[in-house]
Amino acid sequence: MNLRIHAFKDGITKLGPGVRFGLWTQGCPRKCPGCMTPDSQPFNGGFEAEVDKIAEKIIASGRIGLTISGGEPFFQAAALTELIEKVKAVRDVGVIVYTGYTIEEINACNDPNYIKFLNECDLIIDGRYIDELNDGKNGRGSSNQRAIAITDRYNNFVSEFGTKSREVEFFYKEDSFSMVGIPSKEMLERLKKLK
Ligand code: SF4
Numbered sequence: 001m002n003l004r005i006h007a008f009k010d011g012i013t014k015l016g017p018g019v020r021f022g023l024w025t026q027g028c029p030r031k032c033p034g035c036m037t038p039d040s041q042p043f044n045g046g047f048e049a050e051v052d053k054i055a056e057k058i059i060a061s062g063r064i065g066l067t068i069s070g071g072e073p074f075f076q077a078a079a080l081t082e083l084i085e086k087v088k089a090v091r092d093v094g095v096i097v098y099t100g101y102t103i104e105e106i107n108a109c110n111d112p113n114y115i116k117f118l119n120e121c122d123l124i125i126d127g128r129y130i131d132e133l134n135d136g137k138n139g140r141g142s143s144n145q146r147a148i149a150i151t152d153r154y155n156n157f158v159s160e161f162g163t164k165s166r167e168v169e170f171f172y173k174e175d176s177f178s179m180v181g182i183p184s185k186e187m188l189e190r191l192k193k194l195k
Helices: 051-061 073-088 103-109 112-120 155-160 185-194
Strands: 002-012 020-025 047-050 065-069 094-098 123-126 146-149 168-173 176-181
Touching (some): 002 073, 002 176, 020 073, 047 051, 051 073, 065 073, 073 094
Parallel strands (some): 065 094
Antiparallel strands (some): 123 146, 168 176
């Protein structure tokens, strides 16, 4: 099976507890005004990769935390379930997923692939981004988004969710840099001007 991917990054620390492997899927139909990753919206963007190859990268990283964001991860629920199962067969990895769906919408879809994927997660951050509700708090883009524990693995993260200011981190590579985390609106505007 293949995944359509926007990006991946090993060693991230601002999208969940500890040092994690980050994976951003490609394709999202919502077009939320103010989306910080508009390049991840087109379904024909990004690149395709075999699930096996991405699983190998995650396993080789040695990380015990995996954060999946998008794009919309649930549109690739079956492939992501396969990916997580392959990694968990080697290591007990903790999984956080950022989704534009609410958990009520996921359950209402009644799609077995969605439910299987949900059951592989330890925590989801749910709901679309609403620019007017961007309050600058940690872990989320806007205050409608909730941290929903599927297991108790990340209880500490859940209890601190939305209580502090945000932090982001930058990765430099030759003449380019990338940012991981959820920036404040002001920082995002400044970064857009740099592009
Ligand atoms: S759901 Fe997320 S990825 Fe999709 S448009 Fe909204 S903010 Fe962007």
